[in-house]
Amino acid sequence: MSKEEQPEETYGHLDRRQTLLPLLASHTRPEPLALDLDAFRSWDTAQQQEFNDLRLARIVDSIVVPIPKLTEVLKQVRLAAWFAERPVGRTGVFLTGPATMGKTTAAFHAMVEALQRHEKRYPNWRELHHTPVVYVEVSSNSSAKAFMGRLLDYFSIPYRPRTTLEERTQMVMHHLRRGYTSLIVIDEMQNLSKLNNGNFESAQAIKNMLNGVRAVPLYVGMNLEGTALTNGELGAQFAARSTMVKLGPLGFATTSEQNVWRGVIHAFEEQLGLFAHAPTTLFPNAKLLWTLTGGSIGALSRLLTTVALELILAGDPDAETVTPQLLRRIKLDVATERKLDAGEDGAPRAA
Structure with a gap:
């Protein structure tokens, strides 16, 4: 030729037959790895690192909320x-x-x-x-x-x-x-x-x-x-x-909207695979999560997965719990940060 x-040249990772079709054909929704903290502690450093690498890869690549x-x-x-x-x-x-x-x-x-x-x-x-x-x-x-x-x-x-x-x-x-x-x-x-x-x-x-x-x-x-x-x-x-x-941001004004939002949070929590974080832990922080992300699923995914990655990389399995303090210090995408800085009424957010 x-x-x-x-x-x-290729424009992206989906726009070639030889790339896309195998990716689609092999796609599965991996479940979180079974977590046994006592067993994890009994492993040597190499085994723990291998397990954590698997957790990190799954969090980055596989979390999808229906x-x-x-x-x-x-x-x-x-x-x-x-x-x-x-x-x-x-x-x-x-x-x-x-x-x-x-x-x-x-x-x-x-x-x-x-x-x-x-x-x-x-x-x-x-x-x-x-x-x-x-x-x-x-x-x-x-x-x-x-x-x-x-x-x-x-x-x-x-x-x-x-x-x-x-x-x-x-x-x-x-x-x-x-x-x-x-x-x-x-x-x-x-x-x-x-x-x-x-x-x-x-x-x-x-x-x-x-x-x-x-x-x-x-x-x-x-x-x-x-x-x-x-x-x-x-x-x-x-x-x-x-x-x-x-597709648009999820609301939080009505009871029905709040229930949908909590369901999304619960679905994320079930898939994070953190040792010290039980699903529904974030329910009391549902409004905070909505405020931080503007109801954007993409921003919520980035927020929770980033926190989960930081917790795993910190190397303290007993402390793998997502807290409001951790959520507030994660930087999101520029578009979401701009909306958050402006506030719902358009007034700048206090530093």
């Missing part, structure tokens, strides 16, 4: 899959919301489920060289030609810069059909939300491509409602064929 034909909105995303994608075989009337799903609300996590689990459904139907899908799931990102100021190039890169299909949009689209559709693709996740859709000439062409190319394949599109992006992607002449065509799931 000449240098001219080489696919562009919030109601995640359940809704999976439900809508499953429903859309039932319509995918119809020649007309197929549907897609918009997944939208601000940053740190769990969109990527929800999309990942939708892909896991899609692969599992495919495997039940085609147990030998690997030998048949199927590509049940495809993931691609829309780059800023993406042209339709570049977008189709990214899809070809996902399949590791060589192409030349002079390959036309029509040729690229036909190549992509050929591989989607041949791979029996059932779910196409198109991420960073906010990059098409302002439909200039180039973005309009990209959005039109996406619609045309999906007209020719029997796959569910899952459009993922920030604050997509009310944009040109769901309004106007072209947006109306996307909107008429799709349902929308909005």
Whole structure:
């Protein structure tokens, strides 16, 4: 293959078939390791370190909380899959919301489920060289030609810069059909939300491509409602064929909202795997956790996992308890910190 034909460099960890499909196929939800403090104390330093390394890796990689909105995303994608075989009337799903609300996590689990459904139907899908799931990102100021190039890169299909949009689209559709693709996740859709000439062409190319394949599109992006992607002449065509799931911060104003929030906290506590921290320990601090994170699942995950990591790394298993003091000194992502600094009424937080 000449240098001219080489696919562009990878854009992320999900956008190559050879990376994504094994990751989805091997995904499981590991349970916390069984904790026996007396046994832990009887081990030598190397054994304790190995056990702690396993705990650290599981906390970083595997904690997922089944919030109601995640359940809704999976439900809508499953429903859309039932319509995918119809020649007309197929549907897609918009997944939208601000940053740190769990969109990527929800999309990942939708892909896991899609692969599992495919495997039940085609147990030998690997030998048949199927590509049940495809993931691609829309780059800023993406042209339709570049977008189709990214899809070809996902399949590791060589192409030349002079390959036309029509040729690229036909190549992509050929591989989607041949791979029996059932779910196409198109991420960073906010990059098409302002439909200039180039973005309009990209959005039109996406619609045309999906007209020719029997796959569910899952459009993922920030604050997509009310944009040109769901309004106007072209947006109306996307909107008429799709349902929308909005991810946002969880509330704490009503008893029902508080119960949901405590359920999320409990789910995290069950998975932290700390020696001296029993689930429900943080229930009295539910309002504090909500205030610190603004109800963001992403911020809550970062907060609790960071505290858990620090406790394990401190090397004192008897002190592995998440406390309000520890919670208050953890720095969160910049966006959450800015909201916290401003306060709910917009007034700066006291130092």
